[in-house]
Amino acid sequence: MLEIIMLGTGGSMPTENRNLPAIAVRYQGWVLMFDCGEDVQRQIDRASLGTNKKMAIFVSHMHADHILGLPGLLLRFSLLGRIKPLNVYGPKELIDYVKVNQSTINLGTTFETVVHAIEPGVIFQEEDLTVRAFEVDHRGFALGYELTLQKPTGEFIPERAEKLGIPIGPMWSKLAAGESVQLEGGKTVHPEEVTGPRPNPVKIVYSGDTRPCQALREASKNANVLISEAMYTTEHEDLAEERGHSTAKAMAQIASESNVGLLVLTHYSPRYFDGSDIIREGKNNFADTVLARDLMRITLDKEGNYTITEPGLEPPTKSQD
Numbered sequence: 001m002l003e004i005i006m007l008g009t010g011g012s013m014p015t016e017n018r019n020l021p022a023i024a025v026r027y028q029g030w031v032l033m034f035d036c037g038e039d040v041q042r043q044i045d046r047a048s049l050g051t052n053k054k055m056a057i058f059v060s061h062m063h064a065d066h067i068l069g070l071p072g073l074l075l076r077f078s079l080l081g082r083i084k085p086l087n088v089y090g091p092k093e094l095i096d097y098v099k100v101n102q103s104t105i106n107l108g109t110t111f112e113t114v115v116h117a118i119e120p121g122v123i124f125q126e127e128d129l130t131v132r133a134f135e136v137d138h139r140g141f142a143l144g145y146e147l148t149l150q151k152p153t154g155e156f157i158p159e160r161a162e163k164l165g166i167p168i169g170p171m172w173s174k175l176a177a178g179e180s181v182q183l184e185g186g187k188t189v190h191p192e193e194v195t196g197p198r199p200n201p202v203k204i205v206y207s208g209d210t211r212p213c214q215a216l217r218e219a220s221k222n223a224n225v226l227i228s229e230a231m232y233t234t235e236h237e238d239l240a241e242e243r244g245h246s247t248a249k250a251m252a253q254i255a256s257e258s259n260v261g262l263l264v265l266t267h268y269s270p271r272y273f274d275g276s277d278i279i280r281e282g283k284n285n286f287a288d289t290v291l292a293r294d295l296m297r298i299t300l301d302k303e304g305n306y307t308i309t310e311p312g313l314e315p316p317t318k319s320q321d
């Protein structure tokens with residue numbers, strides 16, 4: 001099971017109920033974070049994401065509303081004694097930005113921060129998770145991200161393994177992880193012989209800040225979830241164009257054309273207060289649209305079916321580091 005937690009859903013300025021952009025994806029001990037808006041450290045605490053998880057942060061672009069949370073996060077993790085290295089991916093300007101921020105932590109950080117200056121393409125591959133960056137159309141260099149979860153094999157079927165005489169133990173684990181094994185006597189067993197059909201990949205796409213563009217349309221093809229900025233409604237299309245943003249309608253049209261499972265509209269302007277105009281416009285153009293709220297959780301099962309938990313309805317579970 002993979003879980004998306006919307007840590008911050010505001011655009012440009014925080015409001016009473018909305019922090020600046022940050023999205024966490026939790027999967028088997030990993031926390032992948034997309035953008036790092038101001039005060040993300042308190043949202044991490046509220047969402048019980050822990051201090052010492054395997055973690056990577058993907059920054060969409062160097063506008064302040066997407067990166068002001070990084071200094072606080074580095075400080076928090078140091079004060080709490082994080083040990084594991086932290087990998088940060090994004091535009092090359094991040095290298096100096098992180099260096100300057102580290103220099104403000106007077107006792108020094110307790111962990112290594114590795115900054116990866118990236119270009120569009122596959123930038124991260126760990127276990128079943130792959131992240132691809134693609135360039136979007138904002139002001140200056142800006143990236144969107146496509147996260148794919150692909151299991152190496154289908155479900156392990158113990159009866160088949162027993163039938164083939166494979167002893168219970170490490171060989172079972174290897175086959176379940178997609179590796180072939182050699183039995184005593186030399187016979188090789190391949191994972192396909194003891195597993196069910198390989199499930200389709202589960203795909204999540206994050207737009208970053210962007211005008212509607214072809215790269216986003218292509219990345220979103222058959223995505224289970226598209227998390228997209230929707231800074232304006234069509235009433236302010238002129239502002240969207242001038243400032244390099246999108247309307248709820250434009251993103252709903254992309255979701256519809258790209259056969260998306262669920263569209264999550266986020267990063268909307270503080271002028272829309274509770275976002276009712278944004279969600280109305282989104283839903284009118286694509287029925288499977290929800291408005292992101294801080295600490296909303298979306299869980300995806302291995303078939304990519306989603307369940308949405310509104311914030312406040314689920315007691316937080318303290319994570320074990």
Ligand SMILES: [Zn+2]
Nearest residue numbers: 012063065209
């Ligand atoms: Zn922004």
Ligand SMILES: [Zn+2]
Nearest residue numbers: 061063138209
């Ligand atoms: Zn921006």
